Amino acid sequence: MKHRKHMLAALALSSLLLSGCAAAAGSVGQADTAVIPPSSSAAAEAGHAGGHNHGSSPSPGAPQAQGPSDAALMVCGDQPMDRLTSILDLDSKPHTVNNWANSTFTCTYHLTEGALEISVREAKDQASARTYFDAMQALAKDAKPIQGLANLGFPAFETADGSAVFQKDNFVLQVDATDLPATLGPESITRNALAYQLSTTILACWVEHH
Template identity: 70%
Template sequence: MKNRNQALAALAVASMLLSGCAAATGSVSAPSAVSATAPSAASPEAGHTDSQGGGHHGGGTSSPGATKDGPSDAALMVCGDQPMDRLTSILNLKEDPHTINDWANNTFTCTYHLNEGALTISVHEAVDKASALTYFNAMQALAKDASPIEGLTNLGFPAYETDDGSAVFQKDAFVLHVDATDLPATIGPENITRNALAYQLSSTILACWIEHP
């Protein structure tokens, strides 16, 4: 996989598991209904109103399956302390960036407003693992310049990344999408690539999900 050391990736996840994870705290506002069209197997990314979505295209109908009343605790974690702490550490931010979140059509979206642009993390909650994999496969098929994430770096889950800064993982009934496509090619004092940033935030969230299934 491009620009990534497999052993370091596994070590990073192990470190997160040891440090502990918690569900999103009071910093997450109550998700509100939005008018965006939901993602679907035919057009998985239509529901991301705040993301530029450079690696994906589509728009249309609602996703199949029952509509949930609100996001799960696991989905709320993408707007919680762990990804926020990881983001501020990587970019050496002096304060937490402003975030907004939405819940629509079984997709929870958290947008981090950085000076350089928007970073969007979303979780689609399918009815079961098979439905989530179908949704993931449709996203990958439609994604521009998608490359599978393989070996230790996929953490044992179906995963892919796009050249312009997205990372997508499927775990159980969840499809996690970290979208850094609105950011510059490199960011922060260490000039981390947006692909590496998307991957590191993905691994942080997945580590929390592994600890708190």
């Protein structure tokens, strides 16, 4: 089963590199004309380390930039949206709300089952990103390293309740599915598998982008 997962990861990365990856359209802090609620904004400003109830977040390591990079905006772009819609066999694309705070761009996908949150922390350099990643892993509850081919060559970990975190260059990507049921969609995919598949979709876009 593990070998199959590794092969799927490699195939997913290879196939996605053949297609274009686009950033999200529209202005930051707005999506489908809905402004992010203050409570979600506060969560983003706190860093939201390790998902829900995983302890306090690491201290910020990079100053607030003017705005998110094109790479960060991709977490609210067509590729993860299409992937999510396909995996869950949704009739329509879910409503999203995004936010930029504390050097972190967050895109929240509002599903019937709950909220799926994808965030990107933009550090000043790769070393700072790794320090932030290590702090997240240390603070996360029941964190387990993603190893072998499954991590696509990047530092990565997952939590038992459905969160996946990867570090690439000066970015720390977190796909937080902890608000969702243990399984969902017609194929009863686990939230951990969903978080992992969306992570690899975004990483493939980043590899192409850079």
